[in-house]
Amino acid sequence: xxxxxxxxxxxxxxxxxxxxxxxxxxxxxxxxxxxxxxxxxxxxxxxxxxxxxxxxxxxxxxxxxxxxxxxxxxxxxxxxxxxxxxxxxxxxxxxxxxxxxxxxxxxxxxxxxxxxxxxxxxxxxxxxxxxxxxxxxxxxxxxxxxxxxxxxxxxxxxxxxxxxxxxxxxxxxxxxxxxxxxxxxxxxxxxxxxxxxxxxxxxxxxxxxxxxxxxxxxxxxxxxxxxxxxxxxxxxxxxxxxxxxxxxxxxxxxxxxxxxxxxxxxxxxxxxxxxxxxxxxxxxxxxxxxxxxxxxxxxxxxxxxxxxxxxxxxxxxxxxxxxxxxxxxxxxxxxxxxxxxxxxxxxxxxxxxxxxxxxxxxxxxxxxxxxxxxxxxxxxxxxxxxxxxxxxxxxxxxxxxxxxxxxxxxxxxxxxxxxxxxxxxxxxxxxxxxxxxxxxxxxxxxxxxxxxxxxxxxxxxxxxxxxxxxxxxxxxxxxxxxxxxxxxxxxxxxxxxxxxxxxxxxxxxxxxxxxxxxxxxxxxxxxxxxxxxxxxxxxxxxxxxxxxxxxxxxxxxxxxxxx
Amino acid sequence: xxxxxxxxxxxxxxxxxxxxxxxxxxxxxxxxxxxxxxxxxxxxxxxxxxxxxxxxxxxxxxxxxxxxxxxxxxxxxxxxxxxxxxxxxxxxxxxxxxxxxxxxxxxxxxxxxxxxxxxxxxxxxxxxxxxxxxxxxxxxxxxxxxxxxxxxxxxxxxxxxxxxxxxxxxxxxxxxxxxxxxxxxxxxxxxxxxxxxxxxxxxxxxxxxxxxxxxxxxxxxxxxxxxxxxxxxxxxxxxxxxxxxxxxx
Numbered sequence: 127x128x129x130x131x132x133x134x135x136x137x138x139x140x141x142x143x144x145x146x147x148x149x150x151x152x153x154x155x156x157x158x159x160x161x162x163x164x165x166x167x168x169x170x171x172x173x174x175x176x177x178x179x180x181x182x183x184x185x186x187x188x189x190x191x192x193x194x195x196x197x198x199x200x201x202x203x204x205x206x207x208x209x210x211x212x213x214x215x216x217x218x219x220x221x222x223x224x225x226x227x228x229x230x231x232x233x234x235x236x237x238x239x240x241x242x243x244x245x246x247x248x249x250x251x252x253x254x255x256x257x258x259x260x261x262x263x264x265x266x267x268x269x270x271x272x273x274x275x276x277x278x279x280x281x282x283x284x285x286x287x288x289x290x291x292x293x294x295x296x297x298x299x300x301x302x303x304x305x306x307x308x309x310x311x312x313x314x315x316x317x318x319x320x321x322x323x324x325x326x327x328x329x330x331x332x333x334x335x336x337x338x339x340x341x342x343x344x345x346x347x348x349x350x351x352x353x354x355x356x357x358x359x360x361x362x363x364x365x366x367x368x369x370x371x372x373x374x375x376x377x378x379x380x381x382x383x384x385x386x387x388x389x390x391x392x393x394x395x396x397x398x399x400x401x402x403x404x405x406x407x408x409x410x411x412x413x414x415x416x417x418x419x420x421x422x423x424x425x426x427x428x429x430x431x432x433x434x435x436x437x438x439x440x441x442x443x444x445x446x447x448x449x450x451x452x453x454x455x456x457x458x459x460x461x462x463x464x465x466x467x468x469x470x471x472x473x474x475x476x477x478x479x480x481x482x483x484x485x486x487x488x489x490x491x492x493x494x495x496x497x498x499x500x501x502x503x504x505x506x507x508x509x510x511x512x513x514x515x516x517x518x519x520x521x522x523x524x525x526x527x528x529x530x531x532x533x534x535x536x537x538x539x540x541x542x543x544x545x546x547x548x549x550x551x552x553x554x555x556x557x558x559x560x561x562x563x564x565x566x567x568x569x570x571x572x573x574x575x576x577x578x579x580x581x582x583x584x585x586x587x588x589x590x591x592x593x594x595x596x597x598x599x600x601x602x603x604x605x606x607x608x609x610x611x612x613x614x615x616x617x618x619x620x621x622x623x624x625x626x627x628x629x630x631x632x633x634x635x636x637x638x639x640x641x642x643x644x645x646x647x648x649x650x651x652x653x654x655x656x657x658x659x660x661x662x663x664x665x666x667x668x669x670x671x672x673x674x675x676x677x678x679x680x681x682x683x684x685x686x687x688x689x
Numbered sequence: 690x691x692x693x694x695x696x697x698x699x700x701x702x703x704x705x706x707x708x709x710x711x712x713x714x715x716x717x718x719x720x721x722x723x724x725x726x727x728x729x730x731x732x733x734x735x736x737x738x739x740x741x742x743x744x745x746x747x748x749x750x751x752x753x754x755x756x757x758x759x760x761x762x763x764x765x766x767x768x769x770x771x772x773x774x775x776x777x778x779x780x781x782x783x784x785x786x787x788x789x790x791x792x793x794x795x796x797x798x799x800x801x802x803x804x805x806x807x808x809x810x811x812x813x814x815x816x817x818x819x820x821x822x823x824x825x826x827x828x829x830x831x832x833x834x835x836x837x838x839x840x841x842x843x844x845x846x847x848x849x850x851x852x853x854x855x856x857x858x859x860x861x862x863x864x865x866x867x868x869x870x871x872x873x874x875x876x877x878x879x880x881x882x883x884x885x886x887x888x889x890x891x892x893x894x895x896x897x898x899x900x901x902x903x904x905x906x907x908x909x910x911x912x913x914x915x916x917x918x919x920x921x922x923x924x925x926x927x928x929x930x931x932x933x934x935x936x937x938x
Contacts, residue, residue: 136783140776140778141777143777144777225734225769226772229762229765229769231762411740
């Protein structure tokens with residue numbers, strides 16, 4: 127067995143054993159498979175619908191579809207670059223089996239290439255999973271036949287290995303040159319900033335212009351702009367050129383671009399192995415040295431004391447511990463940058479919404495969009511909550527025994543986690559809804575209704591995530607990021623979405639009535655409270671039930687951990 | 690034979706290992722003692738090529754652990770203090786993996802696995818996933834893994850932690866038998882009883898420096914303690930040396 131295959135054998139053996147001998151039940155796996163299939167089919171359906179729409183634009187369809195392909199591949203490439211940086215740091219420098227492997231007579235090249243494959247697989251499987259329905263949709267709409275799938279099969283491994291090799295080189299050099307152990311923080315910042323910048327670039331490049339050809343001077347100008355890649359030096363553009371040859375029957379130099387792609391895909395791993403050979407041992411040795419101490423921040427202690435002074439002493443102690451742990455773990459709080467980017471892009475969408483070009487009356491449309499925004503904000507809150515609130519109990523990790531053996535009730539523990547998560551989620555939800563309503567110029571009754579509704583849904587979403595997080599705790603995680611992607615995380619997300627759907631369904635009828643009132647002459651400026659109040663009361667009752675049941679279930683599960 | 694030549698490892702200004710000179714001849718069990726944070730684990734990690742020394746050299750049977758890393762590691766077995774085992778592998782799969790890393794394959798590998806599992810009383814558990822093993826069983830599995838390739842040198846960091854008396858006895862007997870057959874054993878431990886019972890020579894490290902080294906009688910002489918057991922001698926030596934010059938530079 128070659129050294130590379132041998133070094134990879136624990137991975138696939140672990141997968142095999144987890145699959146055939148793991149504890150998770152077949153019904154759970156079936157549910158996950160159904161969820162994955164839904165995502166897969168959903169992606170296929172959406173992309174196919176968009177491409178069909180493009181196809182209806184006479185003469186321009188293929189050019190628009192090509193631009194979309196470029197954007198999709200560029201997005202994949204940026205995601206791959208980012209995830210490979212993080213994955214390479216983990217596989218080469220932080221993995222728990224490194225001592226075992228380095229104490230054995232393993233060749234440096236064998237080790238490097240085995241870890242490169244591991245890095246590529248870890249960081250690329252999701253991109254691979256979502257890219258397949260996209261290529262299938264392109265194939266279904268534009269044809270391309272078996273040649274398309276032949277090219278996809280040839281291109282994808284090359285397209286995935288290039289960012290993986292780049293990620294490995296950058297990680298090796300960063301670990302070698304930067305101070306020991308600060309590397310994880312630094313890398314996270316670099317990756318995060320790169321991701322946010324790319325996200326902004328993508329958003330501000332205004333892909334919606336694809337459906338607004340009037341923005342260009344004349345048709346030929348538009349067509350030529352649409353048929354050329356925006357960044358000709360990127361592997362994503364080379365891949366798009368190759369696929370365009372099969373899809374759109376365009377005269378492209380498929381052979382040339384394939385040679386370009388494969389030469390980079392062969393050269394970069396080789397170059398990366400040379401770099402690794404030169405710097406790996408120094409970097410690895412450095413990466414094990416202890417982290418430097420942190421400065422004490424008296425003002426933070428004072429602030430935390432003041433902010434939590436309303437709570438009982440034990441709840442307060444847990445909250446302060448959680449906040450400090452969160453702030454000191456860069457991998458946790460640096461994700462707030464992503465959240466910031468999300469808010470800006472979210473609000474930007476409302477700013478550019480072409481409501482005035484709609485044939486519907488603007489007043490009514492604004493109310494309806496604002497209502498739809500409640501559901502959307504609820505969805506965003508669910509996604510954020512599953513990332514931050516769901517792991518609340520699991521993050522106690524192997525130190526959970528301290529809380530278990532302390533004289534505090536599990537009820538107090540879960541409630542403290544609940545309130546700790548409600549505060550930031552509420553701030554986020556209210557901010558999103560308030561600012562988007564301001565941009566939409568909604569009437570004051572809609573603003574009031576929205577703010578009260580989002581307050582209630584936040585309480586429900588936080589309770590679902592904290593409760594279900596306690597229902598499916600994972601105290602043996604290796605990386606905190608794996609907690610929300612578990613089965614429990616999926617259950618939490620589904621329940622949150624169902625809860626939002628129920629809330630929206632309860633409020634839909636009165637809002638529809640009030641929105642329609644604006645169409646009638648002598649429109650209602652201040653709607654009767656009697657119309658909204660019952661539905662708000664119903665939502666409040668639903669929220670109270672959701673909060674009580676979720677936390678009760680969570681507490682019961684934690685009680686059973688003692689058995 | 691193990692040779693540590695002017696070995697130094699610094700973390701910034703802190704010298705975790707400071708100019709360590711040591712020779713352990715073949716067939717000897719060398720006990721490496723010291724208080725917490727004295728530099729024992731750092732020394733071992735440098736010896737195994739897991740950490741890079743700031744200066745100095747480690748030779749394992751004449752092979753430099755940096756410039757001839759593969760040769761040095763091929764003849765050495767390592768039992769770390771907090772061993773990692775792939776939890777989702779069965780005990781047997783784990784041993785097969787480690788054996789192949791050390792180029793032990795085919796019938797020799799199967800024979801060695803069977804022998805060691807039998808010796809360390811793990812045969813009945815070999816096809817169970819490691820995640821279901823107790824702490825002591827995991828320790829014994831790591832011992833099996835370290836001995837698969839019949840190493841000429843065995844480096845051991847805190848071997849008895851979490852082991853029951855029967856497991857500890859088996860291990861001590863095993864080390865003695867290995868030493869008799871010519872294996873050099875470098876044994877870092879907190880347990881003075883174990884060191885006194887099985888080690889031919891003892892070295893005491895404090896603040897990265899070797900403050901005493903030799904057979905029991907030599908150590909006693911160095912501690913100026915004519916009577917008393919190793920625990921008294923250890924406490925005497927580490928007390929005398931404590932608070933002298935700090936290892937910071």
